[in-house]
Amino acid sequence: MSPASKRVGPSKAEKKRGPRAVVTVKASQKIFTDSEVATLTGICVDHLRNFAKSRHLGFIARAAEAAGIQADQWLFTLSDLMVLVTLFPRCTH
Numbered sequence: 401m402s403p404a405s406k407r408v409g410p411s412k413a414e415k416k417r418g419p420r421a422v423v424t425v426k427a428s429q430k431i432f433t434d435s436e437v438a439t440l441t442g443i444c445v446d447h448l449r450n451f452a453k454s455r456h457l458g459f460i461a462r463a464a465e466a467a468g469i470q471a472d473q474w475l476f477t478l479s480d481l482m483v484l485v486t487l488f489p490r491c492t493h
Contacts, residue, residue, distance in 0.1 A: 423485055425478070432481055434458070434474035440481070442490030449474060451488055 423440045425432075438445045452458040458476040476484070 423481065425481070430478060432476045432478075434476070437476050437481060437484065441484055441488070443484065443488055444491045444493070447488070447491055448484070451484070452476070452480075455483070455487075457483060 425440070432440070434445055434448055437443070438448055441448075443451070452474060457480045458474045460474055
C-alpha cells in the first residue's frame with residue numbers, strides 16, 4: 401500500500417471472524433460520488449441511496465438546485481464510505 405492511500409475495511413481481529421470487503425482509496429480524496437461508492441463497495445446505486453437516506457449518510461449536491469436544475473448526485477465522505485463498507489453487504493443481483 402502506497403503512503404498516499406488509505407485502506408477502508410476491517411481490522412485484523414475482524415478478519416478472523418470472516419471475509420469482509422477492503423476498499424483502498426487515495427488519501428487525498430475526501431468526497432466520493434454515489435457511482436464511485438457503488439463501484440468501490442459493490443452496492444448498487446438504488447440500495448446505496450435508500451440506505452443513505454435511512455441512516456442519514458451522504459448529502460445531495462445542492463449547487464445544481466440553486467441553478468434550477470434537479471440534483472441527482474449524492475456525495476459521500478470517507479467516514480460515510482467506512483460505515484457503508486462495514487454495515488452493508490455487497491449486492492448479489
